[in-house]
Amino acid sequence: MNNTLKVTVFAVALGMTFSAAYGIGTAADPITAPPAGSQHAPHQENTAMNHREQHPEKTSALPAGLQVSRDGYTLDLHTPRITAGRETSLRFAIKDESGKPVTDYTKTHDKELHLIVASHDLNTFRHLHPTRNADGTWSTPVELPAAGDYRVFADFTPAKPGATGLTLGADLAVAGAYQPRELPPQRATAETDGYTVTLSGNLVPGAMSEVTLSVAKDGKPVTDLEPYLGAYGHLVALRAGDLAYLHVHPEGEPGDAVTQPGPAITFMATAPTLGTYRLFLDFKHRDTVHTAAFTVHTGTTTAGTGSPGGHSHDGKGH
Template sequence: MNTGLKITAFATAVAATFGTAYGVGKVVDPVTDRAPTAQHGEHDGERKGEHDGGHGKEGAAPGGLQISERGYTLDLKTSRLDADREEELRFAVVRESTGRNVTAYQREHDKELHLIVASRDLTTYRHLHPVRAADGTWSTPVDLPEAGGYRVFADFRPEGAKEALTLGADLAVAGKSTPRELPAHSTTAKVDGYDVTLKGELKTGAGGDLTLDVARNGKPVTDLQPYLGAYGHLVALRSGDLAYLHVHPNGEPGDGTTKAGPGISFTTTAPSKGAYRLFLDFKHEGKVRTAAFTVHAGGAGHAEKGSDGHAEKDGTGHAEKGDDGHQH
């Protein structure tokens, strides 16, 4: 099933497990120049859910750029963390009409809420799945390697709502900060022994198709595993304001036509010209990995590739929490 782009703003951290939690929280795809690769497990056979909310609709304003929208507010209870140290990030979604935390959500891609964390310079990225306590407070552990400004984005659909919503809030990470340049334009990326090649262009207006081919040791990977109900998930962040596009793949596991690699295809429309950082999540041999690229949409000037023709390496760590709420 083709699913349109989601446009929303982008994010930063979340931390530790909260007492009696509803559902299993997972920490997904840390990407950073410093982070080593760690394991991440995920249950197979996850159902792919419809996730519209206007995020990918042509002509819709980017989401996630506001802390309050459509009667809901993101209450970030942790506004500051220390760099290179695992800490807990806690937050809630408040319904403005009642002043109470939202406690009923519709599951999207096997989760009630997806949390994205990104540094302002787009060199650190986290896709997190926190746990929810009975009072509607969400929590998850997070370890951000470098100080600076981050953005936290909560992507969710309240029970009974027609569309999904993404709210964003700023997060400060204390320590000595040295912002980095956006990694150079490239259509190839290496992560944890895998080579991922991007085909197609990120376009504005009518949009276009992107295909990401996964290979290892020079051989195409043809046995990708379902992750959150798909063979891949793609997030695009616009350089500058971190406007966020959550792009769902074309087709899904078990539909009779979608192959388990090497190619994962997406139909995308960028909200404007400019530079974007793309993050592809894919699962193979029980681990989720994230490949990162820098691309330019709408004819914006391309930066040159590095001497090896690849984007800067982004280590990808993955950790899973069990039913007890702890990471494994």
């Protein structure tokens, strides 16, 4: 994950190659048609989004989360298979080049490590904060509602001179009766837990752009958002088809005498390629973290929209 999350809407500044954002449609709710074949890309290895810039001399051109090993570090998933609907302890370790579990990390966004779990169809999303034992083993309880293929992303920074943030990804199989689900359609608003989140801005492949998410409840703007992971909003963007993890950076931070606690949260984002992306915004209000999800199609000028009713995705587990 990168430096700090900044508020106003989520943005993805990719020194890393990341960012998926929902472009909003034309005028009030303009929607840009998706490029041919973009919504149903071929099945590839899943990936996730990291919040930090990458050192070009130390990393490949691949977006974050596509590799289980990178820069001498490996995500060792001890629990590669679980059962749908059953709470299970998900266990893993980050190992260095010698195969030894890493036990020393630099905190980013208030945590040593952020764990993202997402289904390949991007209908289920979890942002978890596992605990680490003295031997370097991480664990967290997780219950996933539907069977299928999932991707686990570990976002962390080793406490080592010159170390940069990494996002490593590994596949997770969830057993049970499998029912394929379509990616939710593109819309400019998303409903979640009684809140309405509106997405505005353009997402342009290979170029940085601004996206803003505005939070309202009962038709009134929310102006008292609470800090969550060092910002008023936290954004994760995943590319449909391979789950490439995009880097997102919010503008401003709580206590900087400039950034307001809502209703708008702004991010700078860069999509690595044309395609379809799924954005997950976490925000905190009245001591509870909520997640709003959006599907976005990139283009030369992108318009994004969100998932309706807040029920087209499952984003529990903060």
